[in-house]
Amino acid sequence: MPRLYGMIDSGNCYKPRLLMAKLGLPFAHVEVSSRTGATRTPDYKARNPNAMVPLLELDDGRAIAESNAILLYLAEGTRFLPSDRYERALAYQWLFFEQYSHEPYIAVRKALLTFPERAADATPERLALTLERGNKALSVMDGHLSTHDFFAGGGISVADLALYAYTHSAGKGGFDLDAYPHVVEWLRRVETDPGHVPAEWLPPA
The missing domain is CATH 3.40.30.10 (Glutaredoxin)
Known part of the structure; x- marks a missing residue:
């Protein structure tokens, strides 16, 4: 296994x-x-x-x-990776976006505010930077989702799962998701896709 x-x-x-x-x-x-x-x-x-x-x-x-x-x-070979070459490239595009323009700010700001061992790193300057750039990432996402249900192709893909992981809990990092209504609607679409499990889920032992 x-x-x-x-x-x-x-x-x-x-x-x-x-x-x-x-x-x-x-x-x-x-x-x-x-x-x-x-x-x-x-x-x-x-x-x-x-x-x-x-x-x-x-x-x-x-x-x-x-x-x-x-x-x-x-x-690979599932509904979560588009078979069309262009749509597959879009999935890769959003995966790179997630790791370069999204996670370093949205995830890091949440960690700075919630993990006691990161408190010393939570300087006003760093909190301001992560808030600014995290909101920029959310704005980019909201703009895309204003005309698309998902990030690559016509259905859910790895791009959506990658972006969902930290976006759904962005409020814990001080981000106001209500300012991004298309993102909020997309979060609900991801959560109603079959087989969804919450972040605390673990497989049976």
Whole structure:
């Protein structure tokens, strides 16, 4: 059975759990937290030298790191990865957007405000920067969603799952999602797609 190493309170780790739940793929969750130093142990670094989660370990022992790379691997041949070349490129586009223009601000601001060990990093300057750039990302998303139900193609894809992971809890980082009505409507569409599970969901032991 595949093993997914990750943190229950990480949006990046939620992404592959959500997709595997939707696909009905059995897997074992192994809790490994960067907050406790568990990702920096010699045993874990032998699996992922970058000392980060999530990490998907396949049945044959091969491993895949980086949340969006795991999504693409799992989505191959499913409804979550468009078959059309252009629409598939759009999915990749939004995955890169999520990691470069979205997660570093929306996820980081939430962490600064909610994780006690990050409090020292929550300077007024950093909070202002993450708020400004996070709102920019939400505005880009809202503009796209004003004319599209999803981010790539006519249906839900890995792009939506990746962006959902941190957007749905952006309020905890001080972002006013009510200012982005198309984003709010999209969140509901993602949540009503079959097989949806909340961020705290884990597979049966």
